[in-house]
Amino acid sequence: MKINKLVIILAVVCCISGISLSFIYTTTKPRILKNKQERELKIKQEIMNAKNFLPVKEITAFSEVYRGDNEKDEFMGLLIKEKCRGYGGDIEYLVGLTAEIEPRIINIKILSHRETPGLGAKVSSEKFLSQFKGKPAEKIFLKKDLSSGEIDGITGATITSRAITSSIRAVLTNQQIKEYIKEKTSPPIIPLRTKKSVVQTLIETNEISVSTVTVH
Amino acid sequence: MKKIIQIFLNGILKENPVLIMAIGLCPVLACSTTATDAVGMSIAATFVLVCSNFIVSMIRKIIPTQIRIPVFIVIIATFTTIVDYVMQAYAPRLSDNLGVFVPLIVVNCIILARAEAFAYKNSVVHSIVDGLGMGFGFFVAIVSLGIIREFLGSGTIFNSKPILSNPAVIMILPPGAFLVIGCLVTLVKYIENKVKKDKKKIVSxxxxxxxxxxxxxxxxxxxxxxxxxxx
Structure with missing residues (x-):
């Protein structure tokens, strides 16, 4: 009988705890989600000054890929969401690539991480991330790993810096991304029929004039 | 009233959890790299401490002694999770900075120790005051550590403009935490011994x-x- 009483008391305590937790969870969840979405949109616009971001389904190598379009619906660049394994857990980040055949990095933003506060947490600092801007893939190595590398690691967080550097390099050299960008940026082919000859253009713009000469 | 003040001061001076009793050192060492993080951490821990003390002392008469520890843990875990959710919803920046150490409040031994040693044996009001006093003692320790480490390690105070031009990075690394807390405990012990010596003189x-x-x-x-x- 006595054991039963103990079990019942413990079960009641756990039930009350579970009910109150589920209440708190449901009340804070919409706000937590909203926070996350707002932050993502803000971060996206900080990376690329585009009007809207449309998801790209052709690229399957990454969980989320967006193409940034400007006001005239012109292709500005790609935004890729990727994660890599850091020291304390997954580091989730967004990287913006230019619409060039050899893509370069516009900017990087860290969305979430579980790194050590004060050390690995500096991975989201502007000082570290701005080093990647405009660099081609072959320069994205830590200075201490490769002499041609141009990235300074974070003090006391080599694992973190190495993980994010190699992950970004992998995004830059990804074949699917290269092909997509190539396809979208190659100049549109103007049909032959509408192509005007040089002489015709010059006549229209009054650069030369044509006069008819009759020979008797 | 006098007893309430005594309980409150007890947590800050005579039984300061960090500097005298040396418990709950893990979050103190880990979350004191900047003063702002230290403030956030101590507020979160104090909230959990006060709430768990309150609930434990309220239901202390119906909890059988055999299962008191599991019940304490469930209560503490509940409040820690609440703090975690609320912080994610209303202070996302702070939650990002503190990272895994918010869920880890659940294993902060100050909270379990106070539930076991104080709240389980004392009235509701006294337990709340004890929670506040202990929380404030924790606050004093972690924030002073945070200010010293941030000043020496990053050259700033509360994320201000850099004051020191050449900060010593070791102070924000784990060894720095041990160095600073060693110095603080030494200082506190020195003062404590001086006070005791005065009493000993009379004894002799x-x-x-x-x-x-x-x-x-x-x-x-x-x-x-x-x-x-x-x-």
């Missing part, structure tokens, strides 16, 4: 019959009062 002036008497300490109190009156 007492007649030899007083040795081993249980009333000795009370006698010393009266002696001190007499000295104060006459001097």
């Amino acid at each position: 002036n007492l007649p030899s019959e007083c040795e081993g008497c249980t009333m000795k300490l009370i006698c010393i109190g009266q002696l001190q009062a007499n000295i104060k009156k006459s001097g």
Whole structure:
């Protein structure tokens, strides 16, 4: 009988705890989600000054890929969401690539991480991330790993810096991304029929004039 | 009223959880790299401490002694999770900075120790005051550590403009935390010993019959009062 009483008391305590937790969870969840979405949109616009971001389904190598379009619906660049394994857990980040055949990095933003506060947490600092801007893939190595590398690691967080550097390099050299960008940026082919000859253009713009000469 | 003030001060001075009793050191060492993080951490921990003390002392008469520890853990875990959710919803920046150490409040031994040693044996009001006092003691320790480490390690105070041009990075690394807390504990012990020495002087002036008497300490109190009156 006595054991039963103990079990019942413990079960009641756990039930009350579970009910109150589920209440708190449901009340804070919409706000937590909203926070996350707002932050993502803000971060996206900080990376690329585009009007809207449309998801790209052709690229399957990454969980989320967006193409940034400007006001005239012109292709500005790609935004890729990727994660890599850091020291304390997954580091989730967004990287913006230019619409060039050899893509370069516009900017990087860290969305979430579980790194050590004060050390690995500096991975989201502007000082570290701005080093990647405009660099081609072959320069994205830590200075201490490769002499041609141009990235300074974070003090006391080599694992973190190495993980994010190699992950970004992998995004830059990804074949699917290269092909997509190539396809979208190659100049549109103007049909032959509408192509005007040089002489015709010059006549229209009054650069030369044509006069008819009759020979008797 | 006097007892309430005494309980509150007890947590800050005589039984400061970090500097005197040396418990709950993990979050103190880990979350004191910047003063702002330290403030956030101590507020979160104090909230959990006060709430768990309140609930534990409220239901202390219906919890059988055999299962008190599991019940304490469930209560503490519940409040820790609440803090975690609320922080994610309303202070996402702070939640990002503290990272895994918010969920880890659940294993902060200050909270379990106070539930076991104080709240389980005392009334609701006293337990809340004890929680506030202990929380404030924790606050004092972690924030002073945070200010010293941030100043020496990053050259700033509360994310201000850099004051030191060449900060010593070691102070924000784990060894820096141990160095600073070692110095702080030494300082506190030094002051404590000085206060004790004054009391010992009076003890040595007492007649030899007083040795081993249980009333000795009370006698010393009266002696001190007499000295104060006459001097």
